[in-house]
């Protein structure tokens with residue numbers, strides 16, 4: 396049986412917003428399609444213990460819009476969308492819930508492809524995929540792309556080095572104090588790469604066992620969550636959740652470079668100006684963290700590794716271009732990236748209109 400599906404009023408600038416629920420398994424999910432100008436929408440499924448349904452709705456809208464930018468600038472031929480499931484992934488997730496979610500994805504009939512995100516995994520996607528072919532990031536099967544996180548971490552790492560080259564005059568990270576906030580799938584993989592390249596690591600996570608692991612394995616210093624912005628550092632790598640760059644945190648930040656995987660790091664667009672005024676280089680999140688969706692796109696579009704590898708390399712050259720253009724024009728890096736996205740979307744819309 397299909398969960399109960401509510402087509403919600405479409406917010407300005409979006410194409411579709413639905414809410415679906417099934418009482419028996421406890422499913423409550425919002426799915427937002429922001430844009431299909433470049434192709435079918437694609438973006439992961441986040442499961443999170445939101446404070447309210449309204450908070451979940453706000454999050455899915457912000458994340459879906461970010462996916463349009465990320466997929467467009469990465470040249471994937473995919474649009475932007477996202478799904479969130481309201482609930483604690485540790486206690487509320489079940490096979491029935493994931494299968495019910497899969498039925499909702501199937502109801503959208505290929506206009507949106509889902510994958511794992513915070514709170515979901517390739518194993519979860521394998522269950523979702525029993526109900527729909529529009530779930531990717533699988534561990535097995537033709538073109539299976541598996542866990543996107545290592546690819547995301549590699550893209551962030553390469554951009555972080557490029558950023559260091561621009562800011563400190565050298566890509567050599569030896570002795571650079573890098574604070575990694577969030578030691579999940581991406582953060583821990585990034586920590587490993589930074590350690591191998593001689594960075595002086597400071598780590599923070601609300602999960603103490605992950606902090607202990609990074610301290611023991613990679614010689615990192617630990618930092619309590621509430622002290623992150625009071626800590627001296629050269630580079631800040633946010634790899635937990637979004638909204639962490641606020642007026643208050645940016646004012647305190649000692650880092651000269653911000654480069655991390657978390658989506659929607661800027662609490663609002665004006666923060667980019669404050670960051671720039673403080674002489675800090677911010678590498679736009681949706682540009683640097685595209686490795687995972689690039690990997691998943693190979694599965695969606697049934698492409699081999701060459702498709703993925705070419706686009707992964709382009710992340711770093713794009714970030715270099717953005718830094719150069721920002722230096723030349725005085726515009727913020729996010730302004731430059733957003734303008735690139737607007738051009739791509741305009742061209743896609745014109746092409747669609749002409750067809």
Ligand code: NAD
Nearest residue numbers: 543544547577578579580581600601634635656657658687
């Ligand atoms: P994850 O769930 O594996 O890890 C997130 C980590 O952040 C967890 O260990 C959690 O305990 C920690 N955390 C949460 N709140 C925190 C806080 N206040 N302070 C410190 N730590 C905190 O998620 P992930 O897959 O590693 O993704 C990390 C971020 O990168 C997310 O914002 C995600 O949307 C984004 N992202 C991930 C991918 C990917 O491929 N996984 C791709 C693009 C963007």
